[in-house]
Amino acid sequence: MSISKQSAETRVRKFKFAAMLLPIFAILLIVPPLVSMRTTQNAVILGIPANIAYLFGVWLAMIIGAYILQKTMPDILANPPHPEDKKSD
Amino acid sequence: MISGTLVFGTSIAYVILLFILAYISDKNARLGKGKLLRSPLVFTLALSVYCTSWTFYGAVGSAARNGLEFFAIYLGPTLVFIGWWFGLRKLIRIGHKQRITSIADFVSSRFGKSERLAILITIMAVVGITPYIALQLKAISTSLRVILTDSPNAALPQTGDEVGLAFGVAAAMALFSVMFGTRNINANEQHHGVVAAIAFEAIIKFIALIAVGLFVVFGLGGGFEATYARAEDVGVALDASSNFGPRWITITILSAAAIICLPRQFQITVVENANENHLRTASWAFPLYLFGISIFTMPIAIMGLSLLPAGADPDMFVLTLPLAYDQQALALFAFIGGFSSATSMIIIASIALSIMISNHIVVPLALRSPKLFGLKQGQGMTRLLLTSRRVSISAVLFLGFIYFWLTSGSGALAPIGLISFAGVAQFLPAILAALYWRDATVSGALAGLLVGFIFWAYTSFLPSFGTASPFITDLLLYGPWQMEFLRPQVLFGLENMDPLVHSVFWSLLANSLALIVVSFLTQNNTVGQLQAAQFVDVFKQTENSQYSFTRSSAPLNDLLNMTQRVLGTEHAGRLFATYSNSDRIEQNKDASPHFIANLEKELAGSIGAASAHVLLGQVVSGDTVTLEEVMQMADETQQILEYSQRLEQTATELQSTTRQLQAANNQLRQLDQQKDEFLSQVSHEVRTPMTAIRSFSEILLTNKDLDSQQKQSFINTIHEESMRLTSLLDEILDLNALERGEQLWTNEPIDPNKAIARSIQVCTPITEQHQVEVRLGEHIRHVQVEANFDRICQVFINLISNAAKYNNAAKPFVEITSEITKMSDKPDQLTIRFTDNGPGISSAHSNTIFDKFWRGARNPDTAQSGSGLGLAISREILSQMNGSLELDVPKGGKAGMGACFAVRLPVHM
Incomplete structure (x- = not known):
């Protein structure tokens, strides 16, 4: 099912759920046991020590996740401009 | 070696460049131009004031000493930003709605505009940030010494020269911050020029660090792989077991708290934010910035340990590596990068703190005793605010210098920063309660903050002076009055714990417990209840759902006088001009409650919510009992508004359904009655001719001796009556068909x-x-x-x-x-x-x-x-x-x- 076919309400609900899941999973990824789970000592990924590669990889995944999240945010959730921008009183 | 003239000349030129940039930006912003200034990009770059010289110099030192720990400093803020939908968005929305000017203003505004709370947080913030400012001073003075003497050797005993240098730096920074941050009192504490300068500095420090990183990794190390291959030889801990323990989690929590609680972060994220939607961009772009700035941290640490002589200060690797390999231009650029990161922190932190000091300490005092502060009737408060801010900035920097002086030689940058982090993290329980817990009370917040502050000061701040005073060294070892269970770093016998984890554990635990317990035992006053609703339910409110001094009234000219005192004649005039079209304010005309509420917000934007509330209370006379009742009502109404609206809707629907059902039922009953009536009428109508027919036919059957004439007449009657009966039945059938709507013909x-x-x-x-x-x-x-x-x-x-x-x-x-x-x-x-x-x-x-x-x-x-x-x-x-x-x-x-x-x-x- 394409995103455009979903009702606005469904998209809002899905967005909010995703917005909640992203930080929760991010936390799970950087605390033990996942963060300290390494099978071999001194493992190396692409020449970079496994622990550093893992942290950078997880970090990048969080950034991409956040990018996608805000990109798919339904427009109706966008906030009104700051009062300063439409100051009239 | 780089000549002192070049270093100082470059630094001064850089500062002048910043100043020009800030000036132009300010001018553009005032003219309504400069869209870039209000762009998400500038907002994101300004947020990177998080990356101070601690990041620039200290992270490498931390990597060299403690392995992967520096990651946690950046992962915490990353978590907060990717979870922006739940935390930061609410913070910013409230900040805009309530015209929040600082973190102290935020918490005090939530808890009934309490002045005591604002003062406590201001003091805590000043004390908590002092080590952080000392850190910047230390970084600048050390980097100056390094670049001037070209000596990679660290831990040189700090000579009088070093202290003098730090003092010079502090004084210069104070001057610099005063010139930047207090040129005018802005209506809503937004400093477009400063933010533009900070954003520029963010670019400079980023490029400088990347440049050094590229040189070190590809110029010296031969690529990432070759660089990391040296890690084991130089003894950098990269394994999981030594890195991801309690300290890892503690630092992640601390850094996540810091990105909200640090006064300068709050200033940039909430106060200087021009548009809530910028958060969307920042949610990924700011973590990306942190990611980028961390890429070379570990490689620089490894290369520094590997190439520089033993005993070189790891905190200065960013500077000493280029110097050691005669890259003087790069070294100078790196120095400017470090200078950028330090100055941006000092500027924003001192501005944020000075706003808090002037709004929450000086203004309340001045309101109580105007004479003491030289406030004369009719004289503007603007001067007082500016003066107090200038003095505050100098005082904050001086405190930083004192800390630096007292703790001289206490080594690395990162531990100093973490002390500050633990200090401001004490705001976190109160902020979370402010955002999500309606029943948190002002007493609870006060108790929590105070207890947390005491625990932090005892277990973290005090021990940092350990090297400075033998008394404190004794205290650390044996506890006060030889009571071992009160030893600051082994409190209540909690042994074998990292001092930072120990301090954060005790302080945050005690802080949260006090907040919760006291909140349960006490109650908010009416303003507190109302503000709680305004904060916790900020997303449920419409644009206009703001409360005002109901039934309150105040003469316009009194209000004008007061506003002029605070905001200055020009700004006050503009404010009031929108209210009354004529230039002259009528003497006896009262302002509307709505206007008074707006005015309070405007004032709060300059002097904080608590002061604005007190100030307005002096002029506005209101029916307090009614006010209280209304507030109570407003509060409770707010709480049940949604439910009651839904209930009301359902009830209305039910009522209308019931009415429809009743109507239908009545109609049915009527129809039933009509049917009965119809049947009985039909029976009656049919019965009359039937009776005639029956009686005449009986007469004909029983009386055989009737003459033919009589018989004929009776038979005629029977015929007529049966004809009538037939036509009656025909008509009934006809009517029935018509009523059923059968089309019996065509028109x-x-x-x-x-x-x-x-x-x-x-x-x-x-x-x-x-x-x-x-x-x-x-x-x-x-x-x-x-x-x-x-x-x-x-x-x-x-x-x-x-x-x-x-x-x-x-x-x-x-x-x-x-x-x-x-x-x-x-x-x-x-x-x-x-x-x-x-x-x-x-x-x-x-x-x-x-x-x-x-x-x-x-x-x-x-x-x-x-x-x-x-x-x-x-x-x-x-x-x-x-x-x-x-x-x-x-x-x-x-x-x-x-x-x-x-x-x-x-x-x-």
Whole structure:
């Protein structure tokens, strides 16, 4: 099912759920046991020590996740401009 | 070695560049230009004021000493930003709605605009940030020494020169911050120029660090792989077991708290934020910035340890590596990068702190004793605010210098920063409660903050002076008065714990517990309850759901005087000009509560919510009891508004459904009753002829000796009665079919005059019998209507015969007239009126004559009577012709004189 076919309400609900899941999973990824789970000592990924590669990889995944999240945010959730921008009183 | 002239010259040139940038940006912002200034990009770059010289220099040192720990410093803020939807968004929304000026203002505003709370947080922030500022001073002075002496050796005992240098740096920074941050008092504490300068500095420090990183990794190390291959040799801990323990989690929590609680972060994220939507971009772009700035941290640490002589200060690797390999230009650029990161932190932190000090400490004091502060009646407070901010900035930097001096030689940068982090993290429970817990009270917040602050000061801040005073060294080892269970870093016997983890654990635990327990035991006052609702339910409120001093009033000119004192004549004039169009404020005119509420927000934007509230309270007189009640109501209403609205909606729906059901039920009952009545009437009608038929046929059967004449007459009666019975049943069937809506014929264009003529002819026997004259009055001659000829005749005959049968006038007549009525939205109507001069129909019966079996008062002369279904059938027939049959007022005649039936039919066009 394409995103455009979903009702606005469904998209809002899905967005909010995703917005909640992203930080929760991010936390799970950087605390033990996942963060300290390494099978071999001194493992190396692409020449970079496994622990550093893992942290950078997880970090990048969080950034991409956040990018996608805000990109798919339904427009109706966008906030009104700051009062300063439409100051009239 | 780089010449001192070059270093100082470059630094000064850089500062001047920043100043020009800030000046132009400020000017543009004031002219409403400079869209870039309000862009998400600038917002994101300004956020990177998080990356101070701790990041620039200290992270490498931390990596060299503690392995992967530096990651946690950046992962915490990353978590907060990718979870922006739940935390930061709410913070910013409230910040905008309440015109929050600082973190102290935020917390105090939430907890009933409490002044005590604002003061406590201000003091905590100043104390907590002092080590952080010392860190910057240390970084700048050390980097200056390094670049001037070209000596990679660290931990040189700090000479008098070093202290003097730090003092010089502090003084210069104070001057710099004063010039930047306090050139004017802004309406809402937004400093566009400063933010632009900070954003510029963010770019400089990023590029500088990346440049050094590229040089170190690819110029010296031979790529990432080769660089990391040296890690084991130099003893950098990269394994999981030593890195991801309690300290890892503690630092992640601390850094996540810091990105919200640090006064400078709060200033940039909430106060300087121009548009909430910028957060969307920042949610990924700021973590990306942190990611980028961390890429080379570990490689630089490894290369520094590997290439530089043992004992070199790891905190200065970013500078000493290029210097050691004669990259003087790069070293100078790196120095400027570090200088950037330090200055941006100092500027924003000192501005944020000075706002807090002036708004929450100086202004309340000045309001209480104006004379002491040289405030004269009618004199502006703007001067006082500016002066107090300038003094505060200098004082904050001086405190930083004192800390630096006292803790001199205490080594690395990162541990100093973490002390600050742990200090400001004490705000976190109060902020979380402010955002999500309605029942948190001002006493709870005060208790939590105070307890947390004491625990932090005892377990973290105090021990940092360990090297400075033998008394404190003793205290750390043996506890106060030899009470070992009170040793600051082994409190209550909690041993074998990292000092930072130990301190954060105790302070945050005690802080949260105190907040929760005291909140449960106490209650918010009315302002507190209202503010709680405004904060916790900020997303449920509409634009205008702000409360005001209900029933409050204040003369406009009093308010104007007061506002002028705070905001200055010009700004106050603008504010009030929008309220009253004339230039002169009428002496006795009162301001509206709405205006007063807005004014309070405007004032809060300059001097903080608590001061604004107190200040306005001096001028505004209000019915406090009512005010309290209204607030109470508003608060509780807010809470149940959503539910009650939903309930109300459901109730309304239920009510209307019930009404519909009741109506339907009534209709059904009526129908049922009508059916019963109809049945009994039909039975009655049928019974009369049946009785006649039965009795006559019985007579015929039992009396054999009747003469033929009598027999004939009886048989005639039986025949007539059975004919009547048949026609009655026919009519009932007919009516039934009509009522069911069965189309028994098709409508076609017919000439109504012909139908009238035929009907008159058919009725001749009756009219002659009753000696009724049928007159044809004024009528439309050439017209055609949509109808069925036979059926319309049936209606006409019924009407004429009724008029004849019931007419008891001396000279009875029936007059038939017709006319055309123009209709706008449907075909024109032909109205045919049958008017008689009979007894008429009383108004009581006008509604019932069309009922089944209704009969008029019979003419005593006429034994003959109808079935009582004629009018009902006629009406049904006409409704199937899209026409109608109504009792009408005779045209030109008086009501009550005779009856007049109007037949309306659509004209065939």
